[in-house]
Amino acid sequence: MIVYKHRDWDNAYREVRNMVGYLGLPEGAAVLDVGCGMGRHALALHELGFKVTGMDLSEQLLAEARVRDAEGRVRWERGDMRSLPFADGQFDGTVNFFTSFGYFEDEADNRAVIKELRRVLKQGGRFLIDFLNPVYVQANLVPHSERTDEDTGWIIREDRRIEAGAVIKDIRIILPDGAERVYTERVRLYQLDWFERELAAAGLQLERVYGDYDGSDYDSRESKRLIMTGGVTA
Structure with a gap:
């Protein structure tokens, strides 16, 4: 936890404000933050008017999130992203910020995460995956x-x-x-074509790719981020 304490909570709000605009979700939408950590982005999502659930495997990080959310504005849940502890079609949107993906050595486990994102999304639901640019x-x-x-x-x-x-x-x-x-x-250093293939296989359509939180276009050589947005395949 101390390793990432230097990350700026104010920056989290600005990052979320920009990226949520890419999703086009209405105020009050139910959003799941998968791999929420200490809750920086989940709390920012709440401030922007969403009904937020933050989920992480680490009870230590969730405890820190609850301390910062003494009012209980966000629902905090412990769970494994390979088998999300939520019902089918429960959320209007899922978000996965700051490379909270690709942790597992077995590629089947990382595929399972994408399938789970699709499972918990409603018809018409939206997703955002904020990943590092491997190149x-x-x-x-x-x-x-x-x-x-x-x-x-x-x-x-x-x-x-x-x-x-x-x-x-x-x-x-x-x-x-x-x-x-x-x-x-x-x-794992997954390339864009890997995500395109696996998202489609899970029933998710990749619509836009950004290279940073400011909405700049993705350039495989120059962009620091690989930010992907889209929705459930009709």
């Missing part, structure tokens, strides 16, 4: 970075590499007393 990542990978958290004094070191079609990040957190915590994150 840009491979060309601009920063092998190592280090920073110190101002509040805790923790040193956070991150080493990155590309291996077997995935970007892998080894995270080492060094506490003031010298104790260390080590984590590894892995994201």
Whole structure:
């Protein structure tokens, strides 16, 4: 959790405001944030007038989200994105922000996530997947970075590499007393054509692709993001 504390909550509101406009959902629509983490984007969605459910596998991150949402504005649920704990056709829209996709080594598991997004969407429902641009990542990978958290004094070191079609990040957190915590994150480097194929197979139509939160067109070489929007196939 401390690793991503530096991400800006105000920026989350601006990102969501722009991206939700791409979906065209009416105010009051039921929206599921899949992989909601600490709830930055889910709470921003609520502020924009949506009925929001935030779901994540990590109880620790959900606990942080609930602290920030003391009023209970968002419904927080623990669940696995490969088997969403919701009824068929429950949501008007699903969103998946900041590369909360591609975690699983088995490609069948990542396909299952897309199928689940379709299952919980109503007829006419809309989806948004905000993914990294794999071409840009491979060309601009920063092998190592280090920073110190101002509040805790923790040193956070991150080493990155590309291996077997995935970007892998080894995270080492060094506490003031010298104790260390080590984590590894892995994201599959799926290309746009993979998403086009798998979305269509699941009954979802890809309509627009953006290269950043400002709505710029996607350029495979220059864009930092691969943001995809569309809807349930009629």
